[in-house]
Amino acid sequence: MSKIVILTGAGISAESGIGTFRDENGLWAQHRIEDVATPEGFARDPDLVHAFYNARREQAAAALPNAAHIALAHLQARHRGEVVIVTQNVDGLHEKGGATKVWHMHGTVDGALCAACAHRWRAPLEMHRTTVCPSCQAAAARPDIVWFGEMPYDMEQIYTHLSEAELFAAIGTSSQVYPAAAFVHEALAAGAHTTELNLEPSAMVSAFAEARFGPASKLVPIWVDQVLSQR
Numbered sequence: 001m002s003k004i005v006i007l008t009g010a011g012i013s014a015e016s017g018i019g020t021f022r023d024e025n026g027l028w029a030q031h032r033i034e035d036v037a038t039p040e041g042f043a044r045d046p047d048l049v050h051a052f053y054n055a056r057r058e059q060a061a062a063a064l065p066n067a068a069h070i071a072l073a074h075l076q077a078r079h080r081g082e083v084v085i086v087t088q089n090v091d092g093l094h095e096k097g098g099a100t101k102v103w104h105m106h107g108t109v110d111g112a113l114c115a116a117c118a119h120r121w122r123a124p125l126e127m128h129r130t131t132v133c134p135s136c137q138a139a140a141a142r143p144d145i146v147w148f149g150e151m152p153y154d155m156e157q158i159y160t161h162l163s164e165a166e167l168f169a170a171i172g173t174s175s176q177v178y179p180a181a182a183f184v185h186e187a188l189a190a191g192a193h194t195t196e197l198n199l200e201p202s203a204m205v206s207a208f209a210e211a212r213f214g215p216a217s218k219l220v221p222i223w224v225d226q227v228l229s230q231r
């Protein structure tokens with residue numbers, strides 16, 4: 001059975017109102033990346049970092065999946081082979097849209113991680129520097145988010161999936177952050193057909209066999225229908 005691997009980035013959630021650090025307005029605009037998205041920033045000012053992710057958690061909890069998330073869940077349900085969704089997003093919208101198995105390479109805003117014992121649990125809506133780990137009781141809770149300078153999650157399994165892909169699609173990702181930017185090369189080495197679906201050409205567009213440009217909520221449902229009719 002043919003395996004489809006899909007990488008999604010911020011562009012798929014933009015129409016659901018989730019901002020990114022590349023936006024000129026919104027949540028990220030008031031902060032520097034090194035202050036709120038690095039382990040050093042967290043060590044310097046945990047109150048600021050918790051407040052930042054508390055706001056992002058609240059935003060994600062209120063956000064609704066759009067037609068692109070729902071179309072990918074439909075593909076996962078209908079395709080006779082495996083459909084592997086790998087996301088750089090931390091918002092949980094794939095699951096809200098009905099996707100069953102999603103690889104969260106950058107963690108999730110719904111997760112808490114103990115910096116003392118590495119225990120993971122579901123984050124409360126608000127975390128603070130006094131939030132206690134339910135396993136070791138240390139006041140060392142941090143967001144279960146992969147920050148700049150940290151190793152993305154599940155890379156071994158993701159590379160294995162890429163090496164078995166017959167079709168690889170990158171959706172709404174600017175392809176400026178490694179290792180995700182290089183996934184297309186892994187898929188090409190496996191002999192996969194490669195497609196980019198993006199608002200505008202990414203930094204990696206020339207590596208893809210095919211590219212389509214426009215909003216994800218328009219492009220993705222059409223692409224999914226085509227994939228399902230061909231395979």
Ligand SMILES: [Zn+2]
Nearest residue numbers: 114117133136
């Ligand atoms: Zn702990």
